[in-house]
Amino acid sequence: MPKKKARQTEFPLDRAFTFLESGPVLLISTRHKGKNNLMTLSWHAVMGFEPTLGICLGPWNFSYHALTETEECVVAVPSVDLMEKVVDIGNCSGQVMDKFSAFCLTPFPAKGISAPLVAECLYNLECRVVNCSLVQEHHFFVLRGIRAWKHPSPVDARSFHAVGDGTFIIDGELVNLRHRMTKWHGCI
């Protein structure tokens, strides 16, 4: 008997982002009026090699005002050992607290912008806002990385990914298919 093909069941459209947002959960570091701040962000997209990336950051966040006014931020990739802190950082506001000190994270001076790097993170990318044309309608900022940094000796080098409603997937096995990258060797 031929195996019956499983029929797809309809998925709630307003939850579709949960199977698309595969990038790592990020911390966005800003500095405005002499104060550092951090927020958690999982909606982002790579847009070019330069590197250019887009982040979706809404006006309900205190960080939004820092980003629109300074036009710069650090995009930091936290490791799995920071996971609980990262979720908590995304559930409180920098308007009423200093998140670096509350969560025992270390602001480290960046080279090209005033927002600080997050010393404990796996990677830090100093960014400038290069396009705001989609901010009003989609809260989407296009950023250009100007300097990148890597943690020299992370406790755990795995990042983690949001899949909706407070659930996360931690990086798994690394699979090397480089020999099949005949068209894109060394590129993507």
Ligand SMILES: Cc1cc2nc3c(=O)[nH]c(=O)nc-3n(C[C@H](O)[C@H](O)[C@H](O)COP(=O)(O)O)c2cc1C
């Ligand atoms: C796992 C997680 C992912 C989040 N992703 C986003 C996001 O992609 N965009 C956004 O605007 N807010 C996102 N948030 C919400 C902000 O992090 C949250 O509103 C935070 O409190 C803002 O801090 P601030 O007010 O100090 O800027 C996320 C929160 C969590 C916990």
